[in-house]
Amino acid sequence: MKKDEMLVLGVSVKDTSRIEQFYQRFISYMETHHGLQIGQQVKAEKWLMPHIRPGCSVTYGQGRVLFAGEIAGFLNPMGEGISAGMESGYCVAQAIANHFDALDMIYTDYQRDTQQLKSYMEHQWNFVGRMADTFSDIII
Ligand SMILES: Cc1cc2nc3c(=O)[nH]c(=O)nc-3n(C[C@H](O)[C@H](O)[C@H](O)COP(=O)(O)OP(=O)(O)OC[C@H]3O[C@@H](n4cnc5c(N)ncnc54)[C@H](O)[C@@H]3O)c2cc1C
Structure with missing residues (x-):
């Protein structure tokens, strides 16, 4: 995605010990297939992503x-x-x-x-x- 004129690139993983491996594969894919060139990495972040399950149930x-x-x-x-x-x-x-x-x-x-x-x-x-x-x- 693009935010504030900068690219935000990342991967989502279940097994956090494999973040780096998946991230490198994703970056290689982007370089090979979409001509990605990273001039400067400004920031590195990690987030917890909510697990989307069927039903959209709300617990008040x-x-x-x-x-x-x-x-x-x-x-x-x-x-x-x-x-x-x-x-x-x-x-x-x-x-x-x-x-x-x-x-x-x-x-x-x-x-x-x-x-x-x-x-x-x-x-x-x-x-x-x-x-x-x-x-x-x-x-x-
Ligand atoms: C990469 C990314 C980009 C996003 N971009 C946007 C965007 O541009 N616009 C937008 O509207 N939304 C965006 N979102 C979604 C947005 O961040 C979330 O929908 C929003 O933060 C949810 O708010 P929340 O208060 O429900 O949960 P959170 O913001 O996750 O807040 C929950 C808080 O509870 C704390 N917590 C958890 N467990 C405990 C515990 N046991 N004891 C004490 N504290 C605890 C956590 O540390 C956290 O601070 C993005 C999400 C991601 C991951």
């Missing part, structure tokens, strides 16, 4: 521990997940502020206020699932 919390963002399941398989994290975080904070000790009402408000966000996530999952056979098992 467990008891008095409320979940927001990707851990709750507001996970956009197209990326761009920051807004979903902020929106669900705002909704759960509002629900807590309005019903501090009434846990049932907190959950009710939180679920109601994130219904549209949940529908959007489900739409995105189905959209990605229909893109290629390799993603088809995430279709809801």
Whole structure:
């Protein structure tokens, strides 16, 4: 991908001990098949990627521990997940502020206020699932 006029290149691995091996293979492939030339490497980063599983289920919390963002399941398989994290975080904070000790009402408000966000996530999952056979098992 391209960000701020710079290329961001990377690989996704299950076995972290093989990062370097896969990364080198990917870079070689890009050099050979797409004429990649790296003048200067500005930064090296590692991220944890969420595991996308079928169903797009949302877990709003467990008891008095409320979940927001990707851990709750507001996970956009197209990326761009920051807004979903902020929106669900705002909704759960509002629900807590309005019903501090009434846990049932907190959950009710939180679920109601994130219904549209949940529908959007489900739409995105189905959209990605229909893109290629390799993603088809995430279709809801
Ligand atoms: C390479 C990459 C590029 C991306 N680009 C974009 C982009 O351009 N725009 C966009 O909108 N989204 C982008 N995303 C997605 C975006 O980063 C995520 O959707 C977003 O950060 C999710 O927010 P979150 O709060 O749910 O989770 P996170 O940001 O993952 O926050 C969870 C936090 O909990 C902490 N944590 C985990 N376990 C524990 C524990 N046991 N105890 C205490 N703390 C813990 C973690 O360290 C982390 O700080 C990108 C993601 C990646 C990987």
